[in-house]
Amino acid sequence: MIRVSVIGAKGRMGQHVVAAVRNAKYMELALTIDAGEDITAITPENTDVAVEFSVPSASLENVRALVKSGVHVVVGTTGWTEEKMDIVRADLKEHPGLSVFIAPNFAISTVLAEYFAAQAAKYFESAEIVELHHPDKVDAPSGTALHTAHALAAARQAAGMPNIPDNTQTDGGSRGQVVDGIHVHAVRLRGLNAHEEILFGNAGEQLVIRADSFDRTSFMPGVLLAVRKAGTRAGLSVGLDQYLDL
Structure with a gap:
């Protein structure tokens, strides 16, 4: 016991x-x-x-x-x-x-999403993270998104990949927080619980890995x-x- x-x-x-x-x-x-x-x-x-x-x-x-x-x-x-x-x-x-x-996140779906994303990271030129939570959450970006960003960056570095391309002029704009070279975007919206999307892109193709926790x-x-x-x-x-x- x-x-x-x-x-x-x-x-x-x-x-x-x-x-x-x-x-x-x-x-x-x-x-x-x-x-x-x-x-x-x-x-x-x-x-x-x-x-x-x-x-x-x-x-x-x-x-x-x-x-x-x-x-x-x-x-x-x-x-x-x-x-x-x-x-x-x-x-x-x-x-x-x-x-x-x-644990940055206890949802098994989210842990698996991060694991799969780390495997995919070395095959795609671009990668970004969008995390979506309820507006009562006190931190942003979420600990889960930060942990995912570190995992993606480590996988890319181990594979010898170059920096993610981004020619955006950010004066007066927003591209999210940059964590180890990965852009992380935080959404706070009533009705959401805990959600994360990891987006990958190559010329002519896209992969999206998403985990949703609808209830605690x-x-x-x-x-x-x-x-x-x-x-x-x-x-x-x-x-x-x-x-x-x-």
Whole structure:
């Protein structure tokens, strides 16, 4: 039986995580923590894995506190940078065997889309990303889109591909944020949930890879998979693809 505590349990994602844990086999809900409550109540005596779905401004300190307590952590909060992850890596050196897992996205469809896109990236001259979310999302571009852009850029670099052609004059215009040479566009529209398109182009042809999450329940199989895998890979891990048979 895996004892799971949830940070941000009353949030939009946290509520779904609480329900998923309660309904999952071989898991039990330990503690639920929200803003203003004492995260140090979560300890190895009552929790095996903590699932952290708070806000970007609080996530780093939450994770550091959980690592200090000696609890495995699964993180779904976005807004993580390499600098923040380096801080966690340093903390983990003092806790060998402990794991922190960060997922830019828990939707298996999106993880597969990124994987397929990385395979396609080395065959197309042009590539761009469009991510579409509800207007309550606080970060833009999404962590998923940033992660995808880095994956595309790495695949292109490994294949020795030239820079993506773009002669646009951007004075007074918009071409989206450039991430490792990949243009990333963010749409915020009421009625959307979480969606990503990766577009590839060659002369005379186009490939579009799209993943759609219509409801937050789509993230729960990935969350539960990460909880079950917690502790199997010590240190900091990023991306659900590491737990899929790809």
